[in-house]
Amino acid sequence: MTKSPIANEWQLNGAITALAISPDDLTLAVSCGDGTTQFFDLNDATAAPKGVATHDGVAFQIVPDLHDGAFVSVGDDGKVQQVTPQGVTTLADHKGAWIEHVLVAPSLNQRFYAVKKEVRRLNADGAQVGEPWTHDSTVAGIAIDPKERRLAVAHYNGATLWWLKAKESAPDKLEWKGSHTGVVWHPKEMIIITTMQEPAMHGWRLGDKAEMRMSGYEAKVQSAAFMEGGKYLASAGSSAVICWPFFGGGPWGKQPLMVGPDVGAVVTLVRPHPHDPIIATAYENGGLALVPLFEQGSLKLLDVGGAPVTAFGWTLVGDKMFAGTEDGKLYLFTVDSVSAAYRP
Amino acid sequence: MAERIPVTVLTGFLGAGKTTLLNRILTEPHGKKYAVIINEFGEVGIDNDIVAQVDEEIFEMNNGCICCTVRGDLIRIIGGLLKRGRAFDGIIIETTGLADPGPVIQSFFVDDTLQKRTKLDAVVTLIDAQHIAQQLLDNKEAREQVAFADILVLNKTDLADAAKQAAVTAEMRKINAFAPIITSERSAVALDKILGVGAFDLARITAMEPDFLEHGHHHDHNDDITSMSLTTEKAINPVLFDKWIGDLAQTKGADLLRYKGILSMQGMPQRFVLQGVHMMMEGEPMQAWKADEKRVSRLVFIGRNLDEAALKAGFEACTA
Numbered sequence: 001m002t003k004s005p006i007a008n009e010w011q012l013n014g015a016i017t018a019l020a021i022s023p024d025d026l027t028l029a030v031s032c033g034d035g036t037t038q039f040f041d042l043n044d045a046t047a048a049p050k051g052v053a054t055h056d057g058v059a060f061q062i063v064p065d066l067h068d069g070a071f072v073s074v075g076d077d078g079k080v081q082q083v084t085p086q087g088v089t090t091l092a093d094h095k096g097a098w099i100e101h102v103l104v105a106p107s108l109n110q111r112f113y114a115v116k117k118e119v120r121r122l123n124a125d126g127a128q129v130g131e132p133w134t135h136d137s138t139v140a141g142i143a144i145d146p147k148e149r150r151l152a153v154a155h156y157n158g159a160t161l162w163w164l165k166a167k168e169s170a171p172d173k174l175e176w177k178g179s180h181t182g183v184v185w186h187p188k189e190m191i192i193i194t195t196m197q198e199p200a201m202h203g204w205r206l207g208d209k210a211e212m213r214m215s216g217y218e219a220k221v222q223s224a225a226f227m228e229g230g231k232y233l234a235s236a237g238s239s240a241v242i243c244w245p246f247f248g249g250g251p252w253g254k255q256p257l258m259v260g261p262d263v264g265a266v267v268t269l270v271r272p273h274p275h276d277p278i279i280a281t282a283y284e285n286g287g288l289a290l291v292p293l294f295e296q297g298s299l300k301l302l303d304v305g306g307a308p309v310t311a312f313g314w315t316l317v318g319d320k321m322f323a324g325t326e327d328g329k330l331y332l333f334t335v336d337s338v339s340a341a342y343r344p
Numbered sequence: 345m346a347e348r349i350p351v352t353v354l355t356g357f358l359g360a361g362k363t364t365l366l367n368r369i370l371t372e373p374h375g376k377k378y379a380v381i382i383n384e385f386g387e388v389g390i391d392n393d394i395v396a397q398v399d400e401e402i403f404e405m406n407n408g409c410i411c412c413t414v415r416g417d418l419i420r421i422i423g424g425l426l427k428r429g430r431a432f433d434g435i436i437i438e439t440t441g442l443a444d445p446g447p448v449i450q451s452f453f454v455d456d457t458l459q460k461r462t463k464l465d466a467v468v469t470l471i472d473a474q475h476i477a478q479q480l481l482d483n484k485e486a487r488e489q490v491a492f493a494d495i496l497v498l499n500k501t502d503l504a505d506a507a508k509q510a511a512v513t514a515e516m517r518k519i520n521a522f523a524p525i526i527t528s529e530r531s532a533v534a535l536d537k538i539l540g541v542g543a544f545d546l547a548r549i550t551a552m553e554p555d556f557l558e559h560g561h562h563h564d565h566n567d568d569i570t571s572m573s574l575t576t577e578k579a580i581n582p583v584l585f586d587k588w589i590g591d592l593a594q595t596k597g598a599d600l601l602r603y604k605g606i607l608s609m610q611g612m613p614q615r616f617v618l619q620g621v622h623m624m625m626e627g628e629p630m631q632a633w634k635a636d637e638k639r640v641s642r643l644v645f646i647g648r649n650l651d652e653a654a655l656k657a658g659f660e661a662c663t664a
Contacts (some may be wrong), residue, residue, distance in 0.1 A: 015429030219456040326429045
């Protein structure tokens with residue numbers, strides 16, 4: 001490799017804790033340790049970012065809001081903020097209670113967020129929808145099914161599933177002992193997977209309540225994502241990317257694919273490409289690579305030894321990717337810059 | 345990878361002076377930044393940049409043969425604090441008066457993020473010299489907080505005369521014969537005595553001289569927590585010891601609060617150092633015994649229902 005695969009890089013203030021790209025691929029929002037959101041215009045690669053003060057502390061998550069150009073940011077100051085390059089509007093303020101999870105459901109025109117043991121909903125005007133949904137312990141992760149009919153909530157000893165449209169319907173409870181730290185839905189089937197505090201993942205197929213237990217990881221699974229239309233579930237937590245097959249009868253009794261280079265550290269983030277069988281993979285020791293699912297070899301994007309990548313995003317068309325690190329570095333990689341670096 | 349961030353657990357009953365001590369730590373001109381974790385129902389009035397609240401949620405972990413209760417909220421909060429990058433030099437966890445220190449400590453043993461990024465430094469228990477005698481009689485939590493302490497700070501000594509202090513010290517020593525006791529007024533403790541202690545650092549467990557103030561034991565309380573010490577000058581068989589201590593942790597884990605050992609193993613030129621909390625234990629060979637050094641093995645326990653005779657016999661059988 002003679003050229004660097006990095007197309008551009010910036011040094012921002014404080015750790016980068018989250019980032020998001022608007023669905024029209026025009027705006028990048030980066031949450032920084034100084035409490036600001038830095039906005040980048042993706043049409044203009046050279047322009048300096050515009051910073052907007054967002055939290056009195058750090059953001060834990062930022063997601064595109066109901067309309068392009070706006071984002072919803074949640075953080076440790078207890079605030080749910082709508083933020084644009086022009087400024088910030090407070091949608092909710094829970095006075096210092098950490099808010100770590102937020103998601104936006106366009107077809108319902110609602111935003112969902114978790115505070116302590118509750119999940120709350122806000123409509124497009126910022127008004128609360130209905131009563132908060134409560135759980136027996138702190139909410140650790142939320143995810144909405146692809147058809148936006150159900151919300152899955154991860155917490156101690158299992159997960160709870162809420163109906164989004166039915167007026168009054170009791171939630172379903174799925175039980176498995178332990179601390180469930182996050183949840184993802186299958187993109188096509190009614191299957192949910194939870195990551196846990198121990199080095200394992202758990203899963204349920206809702207139709208017949210069949211359960212899955214994926215274990216053998218070296219460390220906690222900090223990130224998991226479906227890819228290939230749901231055929232595979234890529235997961236962090238080992239030195240290889242562990243990809244479980246979800247076709248031909250599901251993962252039961254099947255061996256996962258184990259892909260990626262051995263960089264001497266555990267995988268912390270996996271971000272599959274929007275369409276292609278390739279996984280952007282971040283490692284605990286600062287390494288970042290593009291790992292193909294079905295081929296040998298991988299493309300190194302960042303050397304080990306730097307600060308770990310803590311936020312990552314692909315554009316929807318899949319031509320650009322951004323990686324933010326714990327020491328405030330933001331990197332842009334493009335299909336062009338990576339090809340140029342690895343051109344034989 | 346980056347150095348692990350030290351974590352100090354500050355415990356003690358309401359009114360013992362934790363908030364005053366905490367504010368002293370935060371305002372001293374040492375140039376260090378701390379993240380503070382408090383319970384939402386605990387003492388208020390902490391002046392610091394980074395303060396996070398926890399709600400003391402425990403869950404039970406079943407990890408093969410290890411069963412333990414874990415503070416999931418602490419794991420989550422510390423994980424969240426670590427996302428700020430290198431924003432602080434240390435973490436102080438202030439627990440409420442009713443907190444069980446056991447799950448707090450165990451969380452650091454079982455979570456891989458905490459193991460990699462943080463290191464437990466010490467459990468510092470603050471004692472109200474005026475009220476502790478009654479608290480020890482009435483509250484299991486007060487007894488546990490004394491038992492788990494690496495450092496006991498006998499505070500408010502201006503409100504307790506010498507005789508009372510001596511009596512209180514004797515009561516505490518029945519429970520915890522090993523932690524150094526520092527006295528203070530208005531929480532004015534020299535910070536180097538309670539921070540950077542390295543109490544969980546196997547390399548710094550070099551001597552455990554018990555301070556048994558009296559022989560014989562008066563069993564006044566319902567759930568007696570006592571301290572005991574086992575020694576031998578015979579070298580220990582590592583295979584036998586491994587089985588014995590493993591079985592002990594499995595069967596009596598709930599009653600073993602803390603234990604530490606410096607052992608001379610057969611065939612091992614280094615001292616073997618171990619420590620444990622309930623069923624969780626760790627041990628490693630550490631510094632080599634010097635040529636002219638007398639190799640004495642010592643194993644200490646703080647726990648409930650300690651069957652001294654059985655423990656002594658079991659330990660000695662390991663020297664075969």
